[in-house]
Amino acid sequence: MLPLALIVVAVVTVVFTLWPVLTGTTRRFETSHMDTPTGRLEQRKNIVLRNITDLDFEFAMGKMAEGDHTSMRDALKRQAGSILEQLEVLKQGDAVATARPANRPAHASNDATTGPSAAFCVHCGQKLPTVARFCSGCGEKVVS
Numbered sequence: 001m002l003p004l005a006l007i008v009v010a011v012v013t014v015v016f017t018l019w020p021v022l023t024g025t026t027r028r029f030e031t032s033h034m035d036t037p038t039g040r041l042e043q044r045k046n047i048v049l050r051n052i053t054d055l056d057f058e059f060a061m062g063k064m065a066e067g068d069h070t071s072m073r074d075a076l077k078r079q080a081g082s083i084l085e086q087l088e089v090l091k092q093g094d095a096v097a098t099a100r101p102a103n104r105p106a107h108a109s110n111d112a113t114t115g116p117s118a119a120f121c122v123h124c125g126q127k128l129p130t131v132a133r134f135c136s137g138c139g140e141k142v143v144s
Helices: 002-023 037-060 066-099 112-118
Strands: none
Touching: 037 066
């Protein structure tokens, strides 16, 4: 009885392991919009805008001084502006990559539409120094 049980377990294990190969189907993992650099920046933008709304509400309720409110609101606005700039660079990078002919490499682009890409990585949105050749955030080559 024991050898029969071992054989059944072995057969079930082999069939379970080889099922994708036998049926020709593979399970594909789906990624959400939030798994992309643009999605992460959109999420950060929404959080910062929500923080500004909360800050304004707290000030209206009298929970903070005007000077504190002004300085914190200005800092959040600068952060939101930076995120919006990064989103714009990513969107321009996507538009340039879509418009570029297939036989022309990315580094051969010298038109005016790629100018802002020197400030932020078009792959991950990381801010770049002007002399960077590779992104410190994702390691990709900087598109110039």
